[in-house]
Amino acid sequence: MPTVAITGAAGAIGSVTAETFEDAGWNLALLDYGEENKTTLDSSFPDAHTFDCDLTDEDATRKAFARIDDATELDAVLAIAGGFSMQAATDATMDDYHRMMALNVQTLFNTARAALPVLTKQDQSFLLGVSAPAGLDGQANAALYGASKGAVAAYVKSLGKEEQEAGLRTSVLYPMGVVDTPANRDAMPDADPSSWIAPRELAAGMLHLATRSPRGHVPELKVHAATE
Structure with missing residues (x-):
């Protein structure tokens, strides 16, 4: 069975993705930050390799992927971990800048550098990053988020x-709209x-991307919300 490593695996998107890949017969290596998240992963996915890992920490990330390498062959990495914030471009602070770049770019950068030597032991392997519409066209009051997500796309394509x-x-992967998560429902209680x-x-889109052959590779996938 192939093995997939998923970052941000305890989150609303990551956990559903883990379920989808498990149902499709994949072995799981699941990474998230904090003891509570690891406990959740251990309970939800008892057969998985689980890791409490701060992906902004280069050494910790390398150690996690070394442990994955010791346990199993690695075929795919889904770099889902990230974050979001809003502030006007001219109001943003250096703290805002560092936070967005750490959550979205640094986590991907550390993941890719740690995973690449493990992935390329296989004849064929796969890595996915998650961008956003703001990374394509910008977004008012979310300039730093858009900049970080644009960097995600450029880095993954270059790699x-x-x-x-x-x-x-x-x-x-580009989720081209609001994703139905508990956090978004709480933030927008009057929305439909x-x-x-x-x-x-x-998750289904990521499984499709991960299972393409070199003769049917899909470099980008935009997933849109329903329209009237």
Whole structure:
């Protein structure tokens, strides 16, 4: 059975993605930050390899992927971990800048660097990053978020070009709308979530991307919310 490593695995999207890959017969290596999240992962996925890992910490990330390498062959990495914030571009502070870049770019950067030597032991492997519409076209009051997500896409695409001969395929996932998560429902209690993107649709899209052959590679996938 192939093995997938999922970062942000205890989150609303990551946990559904883990379920989807497990149901499809994949072995799981699940990473999230904090003892509470690891406890949740251990309870929900008792057969998985689980890790409490701060992905902004380069050494901790390398150690986690070394442990994955010791336990199993690694075929795919889904770098889902990230974060969101809103502030006007001219009001943003250096703390805002560092937080967005750490959550979205640094976590991906550390994950990719730690995972690549493990992934490329296989003849074919896969890595996915998650961007956003703000990373394509910008977004008012979310300039730093958009900048960090644009960097995610550029990094993943560049990595794919560099490592293609090593058998690595990379894809960028774009959720093109609000994702139906508990946090978003709490933040927008008056909105109608029936038109939002279901996390399970994103998970299904990631499974599709991860299971393509080199002759059917999909470098980008945009998943849209329902429209009237």
